Amino acid sequence: MSLDKIQEIFVNSGVEINDALATGKLTNVKVNDKTSTWRLCLQFSEIVEPDDLYNMQEKVAKYIRENFGIKNVKFTVDYDDSTKSTYYAKSSFVKKYLLEAIEVCKEVKKGVIILNEYSLNLNDNQIEFIVATDEESKTVEENLIVIKKFFLNYGLDFIKFKITIDENAKNIKELSEEKQKIKEDLDETKSAEEYKIRKQLQQENKIQGSYQYKNSGQYINVKIDDIPYTSMEVSEFKQMNGTDKVIVFGSIVSAEIRPIRSKQGKDFILFVGSITNNTDTVMIKRFIYNNQVDEYKENMKVGKRVEVKGEIRWDDFAKDVVIMCNEIILLGSDLSRVRFDEAIVKRVELHAHTKMSVLDSIMSVEDYVDQASNYGHKAIAVTDHANCHVLPDLFKLCAKKGIKPIAGVEGYYIDEKSLNIAFTDEDIELKDATYVVFDIETTGLYIPFNEIIEIGAVKIKNGLIIDEFASLIKPKNRVHKKIMDITHITNDMLEDQLPIEEVLPKFKEFIKGCILVAHNAHFDSDFIYAELAKLGIFDGPMPCLDTMMMARGLYGGAFKQNNLRAVGKYLKVEVEPNEQHRAVYDAKTTGNVFLKMLGDATDQGITNYNQFNALVTKNELFRYKMPNHINILVKNKQGLKNFYKIISESHTTYFQKDARILRSLIEKNREGILVGSGCANGEIFRLALEKTYDQLVNAMDFYDYIEVQPPCCYLHLFDMWPEEEGLEMAKSLINEIIAAARQKNKMVVATGDVHELIEEDAQYRKVYLNVARPNGGGPHELSHYEGTLDMHYRNTAEMLEEFSFLDTDLAYEIVVTNTNKINDMIEEYELFPKKLYVPRDDFMADKNGVASMKAAVYDISYQTAYKMYGQPLPKYVQERLDRELDAIIGHGYFSVYYISHLLVKNSNDAGYIVGSRGSVGSSFVATMMGITEVNPLRPHYVCPHCYFSAFKFNEEEKAQYNQNISEEMENELNKAGVGVDLKPMKCPVCGHELNRGGLDIAFETFLGFTGEKVPDIDLNFSGEYQAQAHLFCQKTFGIDNAFRAGTVSTVQSKTAFAYARDYYQKIGVFKRQVELERLAVMLSESKRTTGQHPGGIVVVPDDIEYTDLIPVQYPPISDNDIEGQNWRTSHYDYHKFEDNLLKLDILGHDDPTVMKFLMDNVHANPDDFPFSTVDGIPYYDEKVISLFASKDALELKGEDVDTLSSGTIGIPEFGTQFVRGMLETIKPNSISQIIKVSGLSHGTDVWMKNAEDLVKGTNPDYPKIKFNEVIGCRDDIMIYLIAIGVSAANAFKIMEGVRKGKGLTAEQEELMIKQAHGVPDWYIWSCEKIKYLFPKAHAAAYVIMALRIAWFKVYRPIYYYAAYFSKRAKEFDPEAFALGKNALTNRINEIERKIRDHQEVTNKEVDLLDELKIALEMVLRGYKFRQIDVNISDATNLVIAPDKKSLYLPFIAVDSLGETVAQSIVEARKKRAFSSKKDFEMRTSINKKQYANLVKLEAFGDLVDDDTTLL
Secondary structure: OOHHHHHHHHHHHOOOOOOOHHHOEEEEEEEEOOOOEEEEEEEEOOOOOHHHHHHHHHHHHHHHHHHHOOOEEEEEEEEOHHHHHHOOOOHHHHHHHHHHHHHHHOOOOHHHHHHHHOEEEEEOOEEEEEEOOHHHHHHHHHHHHHHHHHHHHOOOOOOEEEEEEOOOOOOHHHHHHHHHHHHHHHHHHHHHHHHHHHHHHHHHOOOOEEEEOOOOOOOEEOOHHHOOOOHHHHHHHHHHHOOOEEEEEEEEEEEEEEEEEOOOOOEEEEEEEEEEOOOOEEEEEEEEOHHHHHHHHHHOOOOEEEEEEEEEEEEOOOOEEEEEEEEEEEEEEOOOOOOOOOOOOOOOEOOEOOOOOOOOOOOOHHHHHHHHHHHOOOEEEEOOEOOOOOHHHHHHHHHHHOOEEEEEEEEEEEOHHHOOOEOOOOOOEHHHOEEEEEEEEEOOOOOOOOOEEEEEEEEEEOOEEEEEEEEEOEOOOOOOHHHHHHHOOOHHHHOOOOEHHHHHHHHHHHHOOOEEEEOOHHHHHHHHHHHHHHOOOOOOOOOEEEHHHHHHHHHOOOOOOOOHHHHHHHHOOOOOOOOOOOHHHHHHHHHHHHHHHHHHHHHOOOOEHHHOOHHHHHOOHHHHOOOEEEEEEEOOHHHHHHHHHHHHHHOOOOEEOEEEEEHHHHHHOOOOEEEEOOOOOEHHHHHHHHOOHHHHHHHHHHOOEEEEOOHHHHHHHHOOOOHHHHHHHHHHHHHHHHHHHHHOOOEEEEOOOEOEOOHHHHHHHHHHHOOOOOOOOOOOHHHHOOOOOOOEOOOHHHHHHHOOOOOHHHHHHHHHHHHHHHHHOOOOOOOOOOOOEOOOOOOOHHHHOOOOHHHHHHHHHHHHHHHHHOOOOOHHHHHHHHHHHHHHHHOOOHHHHHHHHHHHHHHHHOOOOOEEEOOHHHOHHHHHOOOOOOOOOOOEEEOOOOOOEEEOOOHHHHHHOOOOOOHHHHHHHHHOOOHHHOOOOEOOOOOOEOEEEOOOOOOHHHHOOOOOOOOOEEEEEEOOOHHHHHHHHHHHHOOOOEEEEEEEEEOOHHHHHHHHHHHHHHOOOOOOHHHHHHHHHHHOOOEEEEEEEEEEEEEOOOOOOHHHOOOEEOOOOOOOOOOHHHOOEEOOOHHHHOOOEEEEEEEEEHHHHHHHHHHHHHHHOHHHOOOOOHHHOOOOOHHHHHOOOOOHHHOOOOOOOOOOOOOOOOOOOOOOHHHHHHHHHHOOOOHHHHHHHHHHHHOEOOHHHHHHHHHHOOOOOOOOOOHHHOOOOHHHHHHHHHHOOOOHHHHHHHHHHHHOOOOOOHHHHHHHHHHOOOOOHHHHHHHHHOOEOOOHHHHHHHHHHHHHHHHHHHHOHHHHHHHHHHHOOOOOOHHHHHHOHHHHHHHHHHHHHHHHOOOOOOHHHHHHHHHHHHHHHHHHOOOEEEOOOOOOOOOOOOEEOOOOOEEEOOHHHOOOOOHHHHHHHHHHHHHOOOOEHHHHHHHOOOOHHHHHHHHHOOOOOOOEOOOOOOO
């Protein structure tokens, strides 16, 4: 081989020739024909990097083998003497060669691997081994013999070796024994885990049963993934395989039994399910027999593994490929997601995210805790992004599993010390200064790995550019294509440029004595300083101004983005054209921006360089800084309180797009918490990645522990490099972080930054990474990363494997030892105390003079009772009152009763009645205090004059209460379900008309039998008054003691389905419908945003701070919600702490508003009504009750298009098609039955497919049941069971379980059948079907309100219709309304025809339909609508005409005319009547379209067009 051909060989071999390799010469070729060996002797003038040398050797050897037939190719490398004498080797260079030497030489001498165990010092071209003993020194020296030969062969004989004995060094022999023990433990761990997985698979595949139908023909085994997707593919599959019969294995993810009816009218039962292998899902179907239904329901449950044999079919109904099953073999439970940790000492996970990390993590807290239990981990932490919503669930779940929960958060951290406009403290007058405005372009963002490739600068003095600096710089490494695309600086452009070593000294001279100015100056200045330091010419930081922070300091949030173009646009200054993103252009633009800001700063009184930083605090620049991540863990109860303070402040005072945690906030509340450095977005990792080692070391002091994650968790940061290279870079940074932490004596822990449960889930997390963040945010920062980050919950062995690149003992220390040390620092405590915190008894003393709320509750209750039932009270009333008061006062609930009483009283005083909700109507004390209109006593008569009373008692109670009444009255009481159904009677003592009352509701449904239920008093206030009621609470309790009840909104399955569908469509991957449904279940319940209960107010007593129990935050509200801006909400969902704090439910509702409208008319027209108060409305009236079965009482004249019998359209809670359909079946004839209808209509699975079938007699398994016997309200169950002999406690538990949809336990069924005198089967069946059951008190409250409004509909129609259309109507058609019967009928028919023919129907038309029907009903009763009149109509309310037979439509009835414009018309008219159309236009805020609509409706009557010239 010719000696001058080496460069040609390099080229032919595919070697990428860099500057060093280009100096290579072939000095000799040694040939051994016997062994077919060539040794190439090469000499270079520049030192070759190890990776380049190995790459060259590999490619040249391959080339020679293939082209010259030589089997063995070896190399000897040498360098010029001048090169050896002047070269200073970097430590990384030396370390790479040493590791390669050990790897190569161990084939000759195995003992050399011991050299990996010793500590090294690498400097001054020397490798120093630190050993502990003489014996170790000899071992090293012996093994260095072959290592030195390796170095000599590679021309590295200028690198020397040294051995130093240090008694403090680790003893390698002892260390080896320790490592061996760890390795043995690790091997044993992996073996045990593999064994468990094998056993698990055996258990999964164990046959537990079989459903076989027919089994003919040959089947082929296929994976679910290989099943066709389309009908065409099904045909192709059959052709290719000769059959469509398949065997598949999978786990059931859905299963249901569907009764279906064929077109011929035949009934069938179809089993429909779907099975998955966790990468794909397929639908399975099978027709089954009636006698198989129960067995299928019992066995075909989600999570069961099955083997399915069947035929592949395209299903037109499902629009998907399905397997029609011939045989289903039941196997074990699906354990494919279960993992084990068999390490003797296990790690503790200190950094994990649940689904409460907004659209990020896909791991549920339930799965996390279950996996921790499987692992045998003794503790786990949750550190969701910026919130701690999940902590109540975490603590509850961990308590069940015996695991210590660690409360934490990964917060968005701002270090105020980094918030500066001026970077140094010099005293420099701005007018005298010279400025260098500069910009740099780099090969990337990371100082340790990237280089400067351009510097551009302008020098400014007295507002003028006096000099420029512009230079491209030749980097040591090639520029990545992504950077070239951004900067438009190519490798060719840089090829002939000067290196940084020559350019930077010139730039240093250029900036001498000046103030540096840059946009985002930390980036530019830090890069420059780092390069100066490498060259040994860094003299320390220079005065520097950051125009990005200066703009925020001067102008705050005047512009949305921080970039230079946005600032320039806002300031309207000249922006240099810079399509190519070049440094010199950016420097000129920055200069223009800076000069404008400098002038504005001077105008604000800033004349000296050191005055700029005053703007940081003044204008809260923390709001505009990109935050880092930081982890906070709670150590103890005091820490929990401080943690809540941090969470609360971050979500209120420091909230800016996200919840920001300032360093000063942590420092102020540091007791009892641990501060960790977080993830790849944490300050520590970012400094290691982007800045210098010294900056990294200096930042360590703030943290209690330093986190590192598996190298693969950082791969997205190195996407410009090959994956293997990125992993090595991540490992080098981890090593650097550990070194810096040890320098500062900081504990390093390995954490998982967990976002998914198992490795396979990582791909599904990418669905969320591509979803836009809530509230206008863009996609996740990882959305552009094409790879998949594995951030699953690792066991101990997996985590040790991730850190196997470290010394074994170091890996064990950070993975196991230190995570357990952190855990040991953390105490166990209860998140919520087992106590209800209520306002103190004398809380109101200094507010309204009530010295004791207990006494007030007692006094008000008794005084009202005396007025109703006389003094002394009847014994039954006395006992009921005392029993309730004992429970209410004894459990500390007096305050919620008293405050509710005040709220209702204030509303009543303002003219608005209040309707009760929930079970509060079960409380007689609440009735006596005016909190509810529902009287829960037994049905009874009472005389308002002499206080004679008679109650519905059984025989035992008659004797107990000494009740002796007439047989007629006795019979009447016995047959009444509720007191208002009693027939009128005269008092047998004094002859006065008796009052009738009592709805027969047990107090225990409200507070339980022992007062264990915290009272939840729900009240319906008028929507017009609700805000005032809320403010009353805030004013009464204080702004730091009254909060709105918070909620957490999560992604529902339909939305999750859409996310998954859109993501896979975007990346071009087809997914079956059932697979998307499976993914939707996995992805659903992830947090989207927070909200607030529509009326819930949480009360914190003033003798504790809210942070003793909960954190708080601001609710997401619009900028124009002024009232909402005064409120904070609980950070936790209010259900989580309902046993600890009282909640007042102050809801807004239309009904009290409607009643206010009606009663205003009553008061304005007292002669038209037989009553003057709401309580006086005689709603227990035959005609009123008849409305719920027929329209006869309405006396309609003409054809009614409404085909339903009842007259309740427009009556609250009874006007919908669904409820009116119920009324059509039931035909109630008493208030008792109407209350049951209300209960049935508000429950879930109580009427449809339950009571409806029983009442109609359409359930084939049970006889027809009377309506009065079916379950309608939750109270029905308890009262019925107690009546037939079930103990009160058991009856209550059964009621509570059924009403929550939990059905009956086997023990409860047995109790009801055997011990309770035979509860019928249909009753038990009905209980099992119920998903939610309404309280009778709530139903009764709704019915009372409905009956009161119905009285007006029957007896004072014009007032009723005026109220309805003023306060409840959603839409108007003013033309049809005013034209009357025919127009209304035609419009109704038009919309119903569209619905019937499945044509497109607008939301407006849907809302309008009921309004048209009510309008027609009004017209058929002899009343009419008058068209809008600009001088009579109201903005929103209908005006009753003087004839009291017609109503003027309001201005908002006009299409597109809103309430604001409508009010402007009325306000203008108040000043003086409109005299012309032009006058109207000029004095209102109406637009042309609205004006044209009014003209079309002839709303101006006979007004002239224009009289303004006369005026």
